[in-house]
Amino acid sequence: MxxxxxxxxxxxxxxxxxxxxxxxxxxxxxxxxxxxxxxxxxxxxxxxxxxxxxxSSSFAVDVMENWQSEYLQFALYVFATVWLVQRGSPESKELHAVGTESDEEQRVGSHAREDSPPWVRAGGWRTTLFSRSLGLLFGGLFLLTWAASSVAGWAAYNVEQLQSHADPVSWVAYLGEADFWNRTFQNWQSEMLAVGSMAVFAVYLRQRGSPESKPVGASHHDTGATG
CATH class of the missing domain: 1.20.5 (Single alpha-helices involved in coiled-coils or other helix-helix interfaces)
Structure with a gap:
């Protein structure tokens, strides 16, 4: 090959x-x-x-609103699945593994293997940062795209204000407008529904060969298993 x-x-x-x-x-x-x-x-x-x-602000706000809701979904999911579990779901950790788990379970510090990333073996702030890097990345991307969507939405809102011969508003004032929060919650609620649906449906339904599904023959009560 x-x-x-x-x-x-x-x-x-x-x-x-x-x-x-x-x-x-x-x-x-x-x-x-x-x-x-x-x-x-x-x-x-x-x-x-x-x-x-x-x-245009119209295109920018449509794109940024979708991106920030997606990054919110992943940021919340990464952090929430540390502490929250769903019995029978492959999207959940096993029920006994709630929390950040031990260094041995996470292969951190003296428990690191030869093929572990260098910062895992380094210890100190580098290991601490690396052990939370995925959540920090998605959280940071969410904040950046949320800020971008608010600025784009503000620009689009002021275009409409001027077209209707109304006074434009400041960015801070726009953050208190119903238009902004209607756009925001419209995207957020769909992401929460999708994540919750996946966690629950995967308890009882299967997709052969997918790591997002349990093995076809796994019990409905098997938690954290993937096929």
């Missing part, structure tokens, strides 16, 4: 979803531009180019 083919095979999950992401983003851009131009035509305004739409 050639180096390229091997790389593609061994990274097919990330490459596949990366391609689907780009295709979906392109589809959103084309559909969003078409919708904007339909609205502008109905209002007797000149159409905008695709580039103009891609640099």
């Amino acid at each position: 050639s180096g390229v083919r091997r790389f593609v095979r061994e990274n097919s999950l990330s490459l596949g979803f990366g391609l689907l992401f780009l295709l979906s983003l392109a589809g959103q851009a084309l559909a969003g531009a078409a919708q904007m131009n339909e609205d502008r035509q109905a209002e007797g305004l000149e159409p905008v180019s695709l580039v103009q739409y891609l640099t």
Whole structure:
């Protein structure tokens, strides 16, 4: 097997979803531009180019709202599954493993193996930071995308304000507007529903060969098992 083919095979999950992401983003851009131009035509305004739409606050707020809700989902899931469990779900740890677990269970410090990441064996602040790096990354990405979506939403809101001959508002004032929180909770609730549904449905349903599912023949009560 050639180096390229091997790389593609061994990274097919990330490459596949990366391609689907780009295709979906392109589809959103084309559909969003078409919708904007339909609205502008109905209002007797000149159409905008695709580039103009891609640099508009309308496109930015739609993208950032979705990104921040997704990163919120993963950040909460990473942190919540440390302490919360769901009996029978492969999305949960085993019931007895609630908490951060011991150094031996986590292969930290003197319990690290030869193939463990260097910062695991280093000890001190580096091991502490690395042991929480996934949650910190997703939490940080959520905060960044939340800030970006609030700025983009603020810009889009003020465009509408000016079009209706109303006064624009400051960013801080926009954070108290119903428009902002309607957009925000609309995305958040869907993510919470999706995560909760996955945790519960995976107790009773199976997908052969998927690590997100228990083995087909596993008991409904088996927790933390993946197939």
